[in-house]
Amino acid sequence: MSVITFVENWEGKFKKLTFELVSYTAKVAEMLNTTSIALSIGSVESSELDKLGNYGVKKVIHIDNDNLKILDNQAYTSVIADVATREGATVVILSNNNTGKALAPRLSARLKAGIGSGVSKLPVSIDPFIVYKKVYSGNAFANVSIKSDIRILTLSQNSFDVIETPNEASVETIEVQVENDLVKTNVTDIQKQAGKILLTDAEIVVSGGRGMKSGDNWGPLVEMADLLGAATACSRPVSDEGWRPHEEHTGQTGKIISPNLYFALGISGATQHIAGVSASKYIVAVNTDKDAPVFEAAQYGIVGDAMKVLPKLVEALREIKSK
Amino acid sequence: MKILVCISNVPDTTTKIKFVDDLKKLDETGIQWIINPWDELALTRALELKDEPANGIEKVTVAHVGLVGSEPTIRKALAIGADDAIRINADAADGYFVAFQLAEVLNNDPYDIILCGIESSDFNCSTVGGMLAEFLGIPSVSAVSALNLENGEDVIIREIDGGNETVTVPMPFVAIVQKGITKEPRIPSMRGIMMARSKPINVIEPAAIEAMTEIIGYEMPKPRAACKFVDAENPAELIELLQNEAKLI
Ligand SMILES: Cc1cc2nc3c(=O)[nH]c(=O)nc-3n(C[C@H](O)[C@H](O)[C@H](O)COP(=O)(O)OP(=O)(O)OC[C@H]3O[C@@H](n4cnc5c(N)ncnc54)[C@H](O)[C@@H]3O)c2cc1C
Numbered sequence: 001m002s003v004i005t006f007v008e009n010w011e012g013k014f015k016k017l018t019f020e021l022v023s024y025t026a027k028v029a030e031m032l033n034t035t036s037i038a039l040s041i042g043s044v045e046s047s048e049l050d051k052l053g054n055y056g057v058k059k060v061i062h063i064d065n066d067n068l069k070i071l072d073n074q075a076y077t078s079v080i081a082d083v084a085t086r087e088g089a090t091v092v093i094l095s096n097n098n099t100g101k102a103l104a105p106r107l108s109a110r111l112k113a114g115i116g117s118g119v120s121k122l123p124v125s126i127d128p129f130i131v132y133k134k135v136y137s138g139n140a141f142a143n144v145s146i147k148s149d150i151r152i153l154t155l156s157q158n159s160f161d162v163i164e165t166p167n168e169a170s171v172e173t174i175e176v177q178v179e180n181d182l183v184k185t186n187v188t189d190i191q192k193q194a195g196k197i198l199l200t201d202a203e204i205v206v207s208g209g210r211g212m213k214s215g216d217n218w219g220p221l222v223e224m225a226d227l228l229g230a231a232t233a234c235s236r237p238v239s240d241e242g243w244r245p246h247e248e249h250t251g252q253t254g255k256i257i258s259p260n261l262y263f264a265l266g267i268s269g270a271t272q273h274i275a276g277v278s279a280s281k282y283i284v285a286v287n288t289d290k291d292a293p294v295f296e297a298a299q300y301g302i303v304g305d306a307m308k309v310l311p312k313l314v315e316a317l318r319e320i321k322s323k
Numbered sequence: 324m325k326i327l328v329c330i331s332n333v334p335d336t337t338t339k340i341k342f343v344d345d346l347k348k349l350d351e352t353g354i355q356w357i358i359n360p361w362d363e364l365a366l367t368r369a370l371e372l373k374d375e376p377a378n379g380i381e382k383v384t385v386a387h388v389g390l391v392g393s394e395p396t397i398r399k400a401l402a403i404g405a406d407d408a409i410r411i412n413a414d415a416a417d418g419y420f421v422a423f424q425l426a427e428v429l430n431n432d433p434y435d436i437i438l439c440g441i442e443s444s445d446f447n448c449s450t451v452g453g454m455l456a457e458f459l460g461i462p463s464v465s466a467v468s469a470l471n472l473e474n475g476e477d478v479i480i481r482e483i484d485g486g487n488e489t490v491t492v493p494m495p496f497v498a499i500v501q502k503g504i505t506k507e508p509r510i511p512s513m514r515g516i517m518m519a520r521s522k523p524i525n526v527i528e529p530a531a532i533e534a535m536t537e538i539i540g541y542e543m544p545k546p547r548a549a550c551k552f553v554d555a556e557n558p559a560e561l562i563e564l565l566q567n568e569a570k571l572i
Contacts, residue, residue, distance in 0.1 A: 108457075133447075193485050
């Protein structure tokens, strides 16, 4: 028996989300009284693979194969399912990011395994196997019993603490056969968003809504984000208007994020917007309307004009940063 | 070429979610049921592709797993412009159950392009599209924000962490679509609503399988602490609180 997690890499590197996944996997294995494994696919150096052991997994399996250079959902599913089966995995854990959402359902069908998707906590119980998950876009939660012998979980980003555990994992590099004609995806172009903090990775997010009045008013908001090491975001009408790029749209139909701190500036707080940010640990709102629904979701608020408040926030931040 | 769009029937996104039976069942009183927002975008995109004669699309079908009560939602999809519909007559127990039922039908009635939304706004699982592709043994592309046809071949943009990739996969395939796939959902016209009344809904009885998961109870979100207000004349105090009280910056 084992609990296994698939860890993605970004140009050969892991990031915080990887260590959250690995920490979570080690804890689930502990609950089941079994061993934990991390599976890395791609060209990752051994110094990077060694890091995974620091978060509690006992074994790292590494596969580097030319036919796995690009994400082909069928080829990846086949390789992960084979390793999971060989290792007798009863729980398979992936991130709830784009890659995890692409692979987890295929693995579920392949392994006849029920899914608990977008979990943010350890299982409520292991026999029966029950997970706690968000439903109705954060307007409620559910306890879901997974009845199959194998279960697949996808873990929400930034929702489980990284736990460092002094531990050395064995690293095993294995060869796999991936037939050329198994790979059906042909990637013809890649457009990378260079040098920006990814919205889904960010611990602090500064977001603007229609109350910002125009795309030309974003200067101080971006400056504030820079000072905080934060990512920028926006409400849907803002990206629809073309004031900000589509990647920044948060909410039910945009990005769903769970930063530690979310600033909502000139955002009314419609249910569909809050659906994307309600998992934030803290929400701070600035709005001219004291009755705006956003204040019901916020822990700190200023009733005022964002255009006047923002420069003062920037000034105060500069001050503390200079100390 | 034929396109299938899988649709889910969900409460309107502004619904105040409540439960009955000791938090075991959704309180359906007064709920307006709608086509899941992403599925509506997927359907719109399918119809846009069909509008272009060069693409050679004969028909756009919608498929739904649900009981007769969800027919108004199916009729709405037909009013928006789908040519016909398939309804698998079973309660949508979980993603696995739904995908399995769809696969059973599609094995005998293949489509070239199958579109699913990235998630259903009720259970937020993001599972049906990928599972369906795996059951059918065909490619899937997830997080799709653009789907075009060029000389009969698909050109797809998918989002990856930190960027986008342009990809192509052989047909048949499942595209799991998100924001960007089209700008606005299409709204049924008066003529569309009239025509929808006579479009066929093919009702199929489900295959016998069990769901993999079961919701054993719901919980409401914990109420958040009341908002602490800071004077608009003194925003520095907010920064001070974030630094020293919440210890966030
Ligand atoms: C199916 C569906 C899905 C949707 N998905 C999303 C989604 O994913 N994300 C999303 O954001 N929306 C979504 N929406 C839209 C949502 O319902 C709201 O319309 C939207 O969130 C409103 O954006 P806003 O708060 O920026 O603008 P408004 O609602 O126009 O609010 C602007 C706010 O700014 C305040 N304001 C005005 N001037 C100032 C000022 N000078 N300083 C400070 N405050 C000021 C106003 O008091 C107001 O509260 C969806 C809607 C539907 C139907």
